[in-house]
Amino acid sequence: MTRPALYDTHCHLHTEVFDKDRDDVIARALNRGVRRVLAVAEDLDDAWRLLDVADRWADFVVPAIGIHPDRAPLISDGEVAEVELLIRRHRARLGAIGEVGLDHRPRWDDAARARQAEVLRHMVRLGNELDLPLSVHSRGAGRHVLDLLADASCQSAVLHAFDGRAVHGERGAAAGWSFSVPPSVVRSRQKQKLVPRLPVGALLLESDAPVLGPQARARNEPANVALALSEMARLRGEDESGLTGVVEQNTRRRFPRLVPPVSR
Incomplete structure (x- = not known):
């Protein structure tokens, strides 16, 4: 029987911080059992950079394209349209639409938050149309993101590094959304409760x-999802090997283009 693999469902492996040692970073991830990563773009320029990296490391990097909520208040409708066009053009190779979402840190006023919501609704409609899941940022806005996803009838979403209350996480799971857990779970009381x-x-x-x-x-790497898995198993009192298999199946259901088909 093939050993279950690990999948990093949200990272920024295409960014400049990895330019000097990306091959080594990938090798370390593979050595820890990480088979593939879903790398997410934050705006148009970032998307072009990601697509180039995904071309060069095609066996390991699956791309996702979106508009990060920190970028949404700063870009024009024209750039939103260009991002949509790029998503449509590369639909067959994308694992998701992302990074998208809401960010309610104090730096953003009501007008900026309204723009974030407008762009997120646009991306929800696009994801529904193209049958692509969303990788959703919700910093300081967990309840608000869940409200918007439900109101917009989002068909498939993952709450990335969700920092909201556990009761809101339970509500999101009941609605059918997934939650991706980062290695910071080893030091985050909020995630340890969630x-x-x-x-x-x-x-x-x-x-x-x-x-x-x-x-x-410290710089984080995809290899560290193995630490997140171990901590998840400890927190839940579950066997790590068994949990690995369950999480792999969860990943296959949510991100079918990320997980290779099962060989017969």
Whole structure:
């Protein structure tokens, strides 16, 4: 029987911080059992860079294209349209639409938050049309993201590094969304409270590399999703090997283009 593999469902492996040693980073990930990563873009320029990296490391990097909520208030409708066109053009190779979402840190005023919501609704409609899941950012906005996804009838979404209350996580899981857990779970009390409260079928892994690693302020890598898996198993009192298989199946259901077909 083939050993279950790990999948990093949200990272930024295409960014400049990995330019000097990307091959080594990938080798370390493969050595820890990570078969593939879903790398997410934050705007148009970032998407072009990601597509280039995905071409060069096609066996390991699956691309996703979106508009990050920190970018949404700063870009024009024209750039939103260009991002949509790029998503449509590369639909067959994309694993998801992302990174998209809401960010309610104090830096953003009501007008900026309204723009974030407008762009997210646009991306929900596009994801529904193209049958692509969304990788959703929700920093400081967990309840608001869940409200918007439900109101917009989003068909498929993953709450990446969800920082909301466990009760809101339970609500999201009941609505059918997934939750990707980063290596920072080893040091985050909020995530340590969240993980045991979620149904096992809602759990995925992510690194969010180069951030959200097991050590604050140190560069994170996709290999560290193995640490996230171990901590998830500990928090839930479950066998790590068995949980690996369940999370792999969860990933296959949510991101079918990320997980290779099962060989017969």
